[in-house]
Amino acid sequence: MRLSPTTHAEASFHSMFKNLINRPFAPWLPAALGCVLGFGFMHSASMGQEPFDFAHKVLPVLKKHCAECHTGDQKKGGLSLNSRESMLAGGESGAEVLSNDRSTSELLARVTTKDPDLRMPPEGPGLSELEIAAIEQWVRAGLPWEQGFSFGAQGYEPPLLPRRPELPAPSSPDRTHPIDRILDADRAARSLAPLRSIKDEVFIRRLYLDLIGLLPTPEQTQAFLADATADKHLKLIRSLLDRDIEYTEHWLTFWNDQLRNDYSGTGFITGGRTQISKWLYEALIHNKPYDAMARELIAPLSGESAGFANGIRWRGEVSAGQTVEIQFAQSLGQAFLGINLKCASCHDSFIDRWTLKDAYGLAAVYSNSPLQIHRCDKPIGQTASPGWLFEELGKIDAQAAQPERLKQLAGLMTHPQNGRFSRTIVNRFWHRMMGYGIVHPTDAMQSQPWNEDLLDHLAVDFVDQGYNLKELLFTIASSEAYRAESERLEERESTVPYTYQGPRARRMTAEQFVDAVWQLTGSAPNKFDAPIQRGKPIEIDVAQPKATDPQGVWIWSDTARSPSVPPAGEKIALRKSFTLDALPNQAFGVITCDNEYRLWINDRLIAQDKAWESLESFDAIAALRVGQNVILVEAINGGNGPNPAALYFEMKLIDPRGAVSIASSDKWEYTASALDAQGKLAEGVNDWKEAVVADGPWGGRLKNEIAMGLARGPLDGPMVRASLIKADPLMRSLGRPNRDQIVSMRPTELTTLEAMDLSNGQTLADWLERGAALWNARRVSAQTGDTAASAAVASRELIDRIYMHALSRHPRSEEIETIDQWVGPTLEVTELEDILWSVVMLPEFQYVR
Structure with a gap:
């Protein structure tokens, strides 16, 4: 029987694992346990960790003690610290720097030794205890490096203006899509073979989850598989994008993360923060052009979109880097340009070209009063002048009132010649659909793309299409590249540059996983927390009654x-x-x-x-x-x-x-x-x-x-979506952020907490119990007689439907054999509960492949 949640907080993972492997279904579908337990233990150390602050903890130490001899053109002892790659290559004394053991890590040994002939740096007092501790923490964390930073000459500066690249000739008559022409030419230049396409049953599941965040029903899958028309893939893409409600409520997850909007959390109770939920929902369901969305967020036309620009007004005294004015600068830089102004909000950035003056100039556009510049939280006696990061496109009138300054800023941000604005959003959507950004991570837009032509083409095409987000998704999804088999990830050296090998399989977001389980179990709540009216307003024509018109009376x-x-x-x-x-x-x-x-x-x-x-x-x-x-x-x-x-x-x-x-x-x-x-x-x-x-x-x-x-169906329409619900502990453990900060990329690794909640948590257990009762009722209803043979037939059909709904495929013969071995030919509620648990634990279920 499926485990009930543990009642002892001190229960060890060892005993949990032992219990799980002793359950009747343990031998069945071992990949499920591998997903829940194997990955959970592998990444348990990552649970709850904040990203390592390389820029503030380590970079100053390297600049102070190491830069003179090991950066730029200097490479004493053969060691260059210009980049993470050159550092890992090591020097004449060896390449071992990742070991936690001071005796085997050349880096730790050199900064801690008392031998004057070996100690680094060779002159001066050496590193302090605090500095040594920072280096040790850095080594333990795996030597994380700030994306795009180098001590060497900065060889790449992203272009500002848009660029329309010339498209290569198609590699074959059936590969004329611009994305395929660019990627096929790139692969041909690398002597790489074309990628194979996925089967239709894999495509429909991938597309449904990517575009509307739901599993296709068995009927929808079977209809698509039976369709013999040549353009059925394009028709399916268009039909899903036309499902306004499902599209909107799926993409709310992305935009809530991107715009740090939520239904509860820091600042709401005290009035220091306001939602943009109603405005955002209406913008998505009406497919408002992205440039119009950005203008209304930067220079709000009403209070409904003002929460983004206003940020969070923290209670009590805050540092200079946490004021709403500085938050405004940081949020705009990250959300719309993919650049990090957090370092530059404290001091001139160590990692890119942004300065304190840049960050405070953008903040001053929002400020209603003179804004004093602070360096490292100390005033420097200067007042910031309202300014824009790219004055080639125009300047802000520093003397204008705040509303006019914001309007000017909104116009400059969305200027058709601001190629950085369009490149940033198409890169985020490419990452969301394909699993790896053209610039990666997506907030490192100062970095060089792995394919500049691809990024530039998508950006100019997006502007040509009127900043239409649905058309951008159609462009990506209609390519052969999107239909390619998922990349087979293998261990590779960090110095090897990324090469496109197909879409990367992505873990479902917390909201996708919860929605999928709710679809399978009928466990969605009846009410939601988002303060919105679902759907587009429907005009009721009383002269022409419709099937969806109300039939009841009060x-x-x-x-x-x-x-x-x-x-x-x-x-x-x-x-x-x-x-x-x-x-x-x-x-x-x-x-x-x-x-x-x-x-x-x-x-x-x-x-x-x-x-x-x-x-x-x-x-x-x-x-x-x-x-x-x-x-x-x-x-x-x-x-x-x-x-x-x-x-x-x-x-x-x-x-x-x-x-x-x-x-x-x-x-x-x-x-x-x-x-x-x-x-x-x-x-x-x-x-x-x-x-x-x-x-x-x-x-x-x-x-x-x-x-x-x-007017809506229960699973694809009125089912309350997880994106409309306040985050519960299960969604938190699955990676849904608290949204106090902008989150453009969620963690990809499974943590120990997730493994515990998935394998033994009460919330999921309750949903599966309810789902088992639902599926059993369907089995009883479908059974045509009271004989064991009729019960077995109904059970087999039920298993087939569960697999089709969860995985968009029929169960394989070995899976049927295992179910027969461990359950028998007929099913009851408890057996169905175990089957549902085992299916949703499969990596095949939890990944968009």
Whole structure:
């Protein structure tokens, strides 16, 4: 049986591993355990570590003690510290610098020895204890280096202006896409063979997860595989980009990270920080051009987009580098230009050309008062003048009022000739879709791209397309390069430059993983935290009713029959029974009540709410059963005196035969008898009466929202997405950041905490338990008889559907054999729970391949 969460915090990994390998399913799918445990132990040391601060901890030591003899043109003893690569190559005394042992690490030995003939530096007092400690920490961390930094001559400065490269000739008639022409020519120049394309079942899963963040259903996969048209890949890409809601709610993850927006966290309670959630959602769902988005973030037209520029106003005294003005400069540099102004906010940067004056000039554009320049948190007696980093494109009028300065800055940032602006965003999207940036990391845009023509072409094409983010995604996804087999990563020397070998397999984001599990288990919550209205506004034409128009009416007890008015505090229970001869494929709906409700279906609590002006969506498939089903709603009126009260409910049941609506009407029954906490009535309740259609203001206010809720399917539409939810401990352990800072690239390594949560955490366990019950109900519904043979057939079909939904493929023969060996031919809830756990633990599930 699947493990319940440990109740002892001190339980060791050894015992957890022992328990896991002793579970009935341990021999099955060992790759799952390898993902959870092997990688978890391998990278346990990385859990919770901050990136090593090379620029401030180590670089000053190297400059002070080593630069004179080992940087630039100086290479005494054959050792050059110009770059990490030259340092690792070593000198005449050897190349061993990574060892933690002072006796074997030449670097540590030389800076700590007391022998005057061996000590480095050979003259002066040598390194202090603090400096030696910094070098030791650096060695233990693996000698991390600031991307793009070199002590040698800076041989590369990114161009400012856009460049339109000449495209190479196609390598074959079927490879005419600009991306393929560039990459094929590059591979040919390196005498590398063309890359093979992935199979269609791999492509559809990759594309769904990349563009809308969801797993394709078995029906969607089978339809795509059966499509014999030549342009089916292009049609699928376009169809997914046209699914506005799913696209928006998937890409919210990227933009919330990028713009450090969230629904809770530092600054919100004290009012020192405001969300941009509503503005961001609407910008994405309407596919607002990226240059317009940037202008509204830099020079907000309203308060809805001002939270990004305003940053976080920390409580109490803060350092000069944490003021909102400096945050503004840092955020703009990182988000829109991919450059690091954090060092330059404290002192002239050690690692690139940005200066204290540059950072404070950008900060002064935002400041409403004279801004004193501080170096290392100490004032230097100078006032910053508002300025822009690239004055070749234009200057800021330092005398203008702050709103006008911000407007000018927004115009310069998005100037068509600012090639750095367009290159930065296309590089981020390439990284997101392909797993490795053209400039990598993506915040190191001072570094040279591995293919300048590719970056420049994508950037100018993006501008030509009107800064259209969806068209940028279409351009990338429609290339043969995107359809290539994933790169096979092998150990390579850090000095070997990157060569494109296909997309890199990427771990799902925390939100993708949670959404995928929710799809498989029907465990998505009914409510979300983001303060947004989901979907585009729908114009309701009452003269042309649609299938998604509301079918229900607002109902209450007979106290709502005119001229009566329901009393304050009235509590009733409303009931509707219906019969199913088979379970539907989908069951979802909407509910709202003035003032308060709790909804049960077949004794399972489905939804509850106390806000009468809100509408909740729900997924009911896990609660339904073959035979009689009962909907029971406890409804309560609020207020201090008589006032209108009413309930609205509508649920759609969808199967291959069509859709059926079950909606509130005067055919429902109600009773004044009270429900207990479990939603049950006392024995012998017999005062049921027909409900009454209630008049009130609700229809006009919520009709549009009801139609929107009913227009979407349960898995691909109204399912609440993880991107709309505050981060819980599981999502935190899976890498979702707290977003106090901009995060352009999440960690890629599995940590020990993740291994524990995935293998033994209560949250995932609850979802899988609920999912097992759902899948078992489907099995029972699909079974055509009471014989063991019919049960085995239904179980086999169920396993096939689980695999198709989770992995977009049928189970392999060896997987079926293993399931038969460890479970047998028929499945029950506990076995299904183990199967679900084992499937979602597979690297094949957790990676976008």
